[in-house]
Amino acid sequence: METHKQLTIGLFGFGVVGEGLYKVLQQTSSLKATIKKVCIKNYGKKRNAPASLFTTDKNELLNDRDINVIVEVIDDAEAAFQIVSTALQNGKDVVSASKKMIAENLPALLKFQQKTGQSLLYEAAACASIPVIRNLEEYYDNDLLHSIKAIVNGSTNFILTKIFEEGLDFKQALVLAQQLGFAESNPALDVGGYDAVNKWTFLLTHAYGIIESPDNILFNGIQNIHAADAVVAKSKNQVIKLVAQAQKLKNGKVAAFVLPQFVKQDDHLSFVKNEYNGVVIESGFADKQFFYGKGAGSFPTASAVLSDISALRYQYKYEYKKLYHHQPHTLSDEIFLRVFISFDDITKVPRGKFEWIEEWHAQEERKYLVGVISFTELKENDWWKQNNTSLIVAADPVIEDIEIRKLKKKSLQLAGIL
Ligand SMILES: NC(=O)c1ccc[n+]([C@@H]2O[C@H](COP(=O)([O-])OP(=O)(O)OC[C@H]3O[C@@H](n4cnc5c(N)ncnc54)[C@H](OP(=O)(O)O)[C@@H]3O)[C@@H](O)[C@H]2O)c1
Numbered sequence: 001m002e003t004h005k006q007l008t009i010g011l012f013g014f015g016v017v018g019e020g021l022y023k024v025l026q027q028t029s030s031l032k033a034t035i036k037k038v039c040i041k042n043y044g045k046k047r048n049a050p051a052s053l054f055t056t057d058k059n060e061l062l063n064d065r066d067i068n069v070i071v072e073v074i075d076d077a078e079a080a081f082q083i084v085s086t087a088l089q090n091g092k093d094v095v096s097a098s099k100k101m102i103a104e105n106l107p108a109l110l111k112f113q114q115k116t117g118q119s120l121l122y123e124a125a126a127c128a129s130i131p132v133i134r135n136l137e138e139y140y141d142n143d144l145l146h147s148i149k150a151i152v153n154g155s156t157n158f159i160l161t162k163i164f165e166e167g168l169d170f171k172q173a174l175v176l177a178q179q180l181g182f183a184e185s186n187p188a189l190d191v192g193g194y195d196a197v198n199k200w201t202f203l204l205t206h207a208y209g210i211i212e213s214p215d216n217i218l219f220n221g222i223q224n225i226h227a228a229d230a231v232v233a234k235s236k237n238q239v240i241k242l243v244a245q246a247q248k249l250k251n252g253k254v255a256a257f258v259l260p261q262f263v264k265q266d267d268h269l270s271f272v273k274n275e276y277n278g279v280v281i282e283s284g285f286a287d288k289q290f291f292y293g294k295g296a297g298s299f300p301t302a303s304a305v306l307s308d309i310s311a312l313r314y315q316y317k318y319e320y321k322k323l324y325h326h327q328p329h330t331l332s333d334e335i336f337l338r339v340f341i342s343f344d345d346i347t348k349v350p351r352g353k354f355e356w357i358e359e360w361h362a363q364e365e366r367k368y369l370v371g372v373i374s375f376t377e378l379k380e381n382d383w384w385k386q387n388n389t390s391l392i393v394a395a396d397p398v399i400e401d402i403e404i405r406k407l408k409k410k411s412l413q414l415a416g417i418l
Contacts, residue, residue, distance in 0.1 A: 005068075005313050007033035010061030010092075012083055013074035014040050014047060014054070017097055017124070020298030021071065021305050022049055033069075033309055037061050041074075062086050069312055070094045071305060073124075077101040081108075088112045088120060095308040097124035097301060100189075103198035103214050106205060110320065119317040121308035126199040127152055127277040129300035130293040131307065135281075136206040137318055141326075144283040147247035148207050152199045154275035154295040155183040155190035156222045156242045161273045163230055164239055170225065182275045182296065193221030193242065197258045200244040205320065207246060208254050209328030216331070218379050219258035224390040228366035229342055233392075238262045239270050240392055247282075250400055253332030255375070260392040262340065267395065268292075335375045336402045338394040341384065342368035348387040353377050355402060356409065372399060 011018055018038070025033060035053070043056050061067055062083070070087035072094060074080050080101040087094050089112065096102065102109065102122055113120050123133050127150070136145075151157050155177050162173035174191065177183035189195045197219040204210040204217075222242050233240050243261035246254055263270045268290040272278035277295030282288050294300035322328060336355060343349050346367065351357065359370035378384060384391040399405065 005032075005315070007031075007069050007309060007312060008066050009033055009035045009069045009071055009309070010064060010067040010087075011035050011038045012058070012061070012070065012072045012080075014038050014049070015073070015075065016298045017073040017301045017305065018071075019048065020302035021073065024299060024302045024306055028306065031306070031310055032313070036064065036067055041076075058083060062090055062092075068092055069309065071309065072096040072098060073305065074098065077104060081105050084109070084120065085112050088116045088118045091116065091118065093119040093312050094121070095124075095305055095312070096120065096122045097305060098122075099125040099195065099198045099202075103201040106202055107211060110211075110323075113317070119312060119315070121311060121316070121318065122202075123308050124301045124304035126203055127279060127291075127293070128154075128295045128297070129304055130277055130279060130291045130295070131304070132203065132279050132291055133206050133318070134311075135291070136203065137321060140207070140281065140283060141321075144285070145207055145248070145281065146284055147245070147282040148203070148279065149243055149245045149269065149282075150203070150279040151241055151269055151272045151277050152203075152244050152279075152295065153190055153193075153196040153242060154277060155187065156193075156196070157272060157277070157295075158182045158275045159191070160222060160225075160240055160242065163225070163227065164234075165273075169227055170223075191221045191223050193219045193258055196221070196242060196244055200246075200256065200258050203244070204246055204254070204256055205323060206318070207322065208248075209320070209322030209326060210254060210256070210331060211323070211328075212331060217256055217258065218375065220260065220385055220391065222260055224385065224388065225260055225392070226342055226366055226390050228364070229340070229368075229390055229392060232340070232342075232368065233262055236262070237265055238395060239265075241269055241272070243269065243393075247398060248329070249332055249335065249398075251332060251334065252329070253334075254329045255332055255335045255398055257375075257393075260390075261397065262392055262395045264395045333375045333379060336372050336399040337375055337378070337397045338370070338372050338399060339397065340368060340370050340392045340394060341389060342366050343387070343389045345387060348383060348389060350383060355406065370394070372402070
């Protein structure tokens with residue numbers, strides 16, 4: 001039997017994830033992996049590990065020939081990219097959890113992997129404990145993957161759950177999330193949807209071979225959601241979630257976005273509450289599969305890092321099959337979305353931009369409409385994020401056959417039915 005490779009680790013970062021990994025590794029003696037050195041930023045901090053383990057000199061790890069694996073779990077995306085690219089070029093395999101760094105540098109990281117032949121694994125960077133990347137990579141072939149819908153940010157899901165189930169307003173829910181350690185002290189990255197779109201960027205690569213910068217994916221966070229929106233959702237027996245969605249279109253391309261969405265009660269994602277994450281994958285013949293688990297936290301994230309380290313024992317690499325072995329998909333903006341919009345001032349909502357409006361509620365204290373609008377209109381303009389306007393896409397929001405639907409509508413109108 002082949003003996004597994006001995007792994008000597010250089011660890012960057014000893015915060016929530018780094019210290020979690022240190023503890024988890026101490027309890028996993030079967031894995032032939034040891035941490036030789038830990039690089040941190042502030043030498044003076046008190047640590048729950050021997051002082052001799054720590055350094056602030058990154059080169060002590062990057063130039064150490066004994067170290068064959070670099071684990072990078074720091075909170076500085078620019079420094080992380082320097083560390084990861086140098087490590088690969090120095091002949092070391094790398095495990096990372098830094099979603100922002102990966103999302104912003106994926107083309108360069110792909111080149112480094114190709115050039116050096118080293119492995120870069122980052123399961124912990126998306127949905128932490130849920131093994132979604134390796135499943136997308138290994139199990140779902142291109143033709144099988146119809147759509148993928150996910151809750152990928154635990155902080156926003158926690159806030160939305162508290163608004164819905166305990167009637168807290170947005171600010172109260174955010175403060176609670178921060179007190180419990182589910183939100184950053186500067187929560188803009190989570191709340192504004194940046195963290196979710198960063199994760200979606202490279203999940204799209206593993207799902208469909210799409211390489212896009214996060215700036216080119218339509219997204220928003222939950223910052224504009226009103227208590228009144230939750231009341232409307234409840235009246236329809238639905239909840240509101242921040243959903244990342246991608247689906248194959250009839251034109252062979254893929255539509256992708258990250259937006260607040262109404263979710264029906266029987267949708268798997270409605271079961272995903274508090275800081276949990278969930279992923280629903282719809283494949284050609286097997287209908288839906290649902291992955292569920294903790295999307296953040298010290299041990300859940302460390303366990304995904306550990307699994308990647310373990311995979312390095314048998315030289316596991318992402319093959320980026322959808323990118324290199326299939327015809328990669330491209331993103332398409334040629335769709336329309338059914339959206340709910342609540343607002344204070346109708347003059348700030350360009351009604352003429354809608355294909356049609358299905359519901360109109362002008363009497364309520366918080367006014368709202370439901371209508372169909374082109375994806376491009378939302379991508380090219382931001383009136384729907386301004387002036388206290390809240391946009392939430394409907395459950396099953398994507399409309400491809402707009403002309404046929406318009407014709408049907410017209411004939412129903414002519415027949416006096418609408
Ligand atoms: N926390 C989670 O649940 C979670 C889940 C999935 C992914 N992630 C990702 O994992 C990464 C780490 O997150 P975290 O929550 O563990 O962060 P954290 O608790 O804030 O810890 C960050 C660590 O990075 C160190 N550091 C910062 N800049 C450095 C540099 N230039 N060189 C060496 N060390 C440096 C810090 O050193 P000092 O200790 O000296 O300050 C600290 O130990 C982030 O990219 C995050 O997005 C986190």
